[in-house]
Structure formats: structure tokens, C-alpha cells
Amino acid sequence: MSDPDVRAFTVGAVQENTYVVRADAAAKRAVIVDPGDESERLLAGAEALGVEIEAILITHCHFDHIGAVAPIARATGAPVYCPEIERGVLADVMRWVPPGFGPFESYEAEHLLAGGERLHLAGLDVDVIFTPGHSPGHLTYAVASAMPALDGEHAGSEPGPKVLLSGDVLFQGSVGRVDLPGGDWATLEGSIGKLLRAFPRDTIVYPGHMGVTTLGRERDTNPFLAELRSAVPAPAPGAAAAGS
């Protein structure tokens, strides 16, 4: 199986990356991750790709990642998957939005996630990983194209390579800020270490801001990961590190 097809849309006042993810470039179903703003543009983008949005996944509930959740849920009928700990933020968005941004619409999520779940959505296998530190309930989604089933049911085995939709955990040459409520550097560093240990170094990372990177590149060059570099050995490309 090939990598999932991931399309980025950079939206809103703080240039957040929303992603439309599908099993391959011909797939007609997709999930959307962190629809942060500009709902009309995101819906037009999905239509141009020829996909139906089957689910809305949220990494964390900072306003720049959730500003378009309600209008996209309404337009598509897709259910919303939200970090359990941050449900109340999505349900009362404007209480948490700094002056000068918005207005954004609140939304009561259909599904709450704590980490550890595996979801089967739009022909994708989605592993949910708890990665707090930037925000208290932050989740990372490890997404692989699912094996097509011969009988129309989900085959549930031998998925393709995983890519990470990592929100504001890890950026190209940087990391998520930890000075907002619920943020904590030691916790964030632990979350990044968990990802480095659990996935091969050539794993592609699609972050919530700025450009695409890989776990190996960040492990080797990210100035914020100096201590993790000595704690997490560099495995061979494509080899999963031990101790996930």
C-alpha cells in the first residue's frame, strides 16, 4: 500500500494547516484534520478533489485549529472527533479566543478521544496517540491507507506506511509553544520522545503550522530536541525503534 494522499490548506490569520487525507489520490472519501478557518475555501477544496468528507479530526482545541469545525460539520454531516479533555473548549469556543480573532462557532463533538483508539474512517486506519504538552489533551493521528477488502468489509490487516498529523507538537525546526494554559515543556518533550520511539525515522510529519518534515530530520537537526537526541538513539531508516 502507498502513503495516504494528504493535501494541505493553509488558512486563517495565523496560517494554520488544515489537511484533507484520503487513502490514495483516486479515493472518493476523506477525513479533514483541524479545519481552522475559511470553511468555504476548505469545502471548495474538497469538492475540487472530488471527495466527500467522512469525518472531522481535531488534534487540539486552540481556536486556529477549530474555527471551521462547525460550518464544515453542518455542510458535510461528518461527525467530529475531539480530544476528550478539550471538549469544553470546542463547545464554548469564543470564551477562549484572544481579542481580535473570530467570531467562531462552538460545536458539541460526536466522539471524544483519549488516545489509544484505532479508528477506521474513509478507507484509512487511524491510530490516536495522546501527545500533551502544547495543550492538555493534544492528540496526534497516525494515518495509513487500509488494505482494500475483497468482501466489502474492512480487512483490518497490513496497512500501508503511516504518516503523522501532529498538530502543534513538532514543527520543521521548532516545537509547539508551551506558554498557553495547560502547556508544559517536559510533557511536550516526553510526547515528542514517544513519537520518535514509536515510528520509523522516515515517517512523514504533517504539522499544524509551516512545512512538512520527517521524524528523522527533526530528531537530527531540531534545536529544541538536543536532550532527546542523546536519549533517543537514531535507528536505521525504515526501522521502527524499540520501546514504543
Ligand SMILES: [Fe+2]
Ligand atoms: Fe495550538
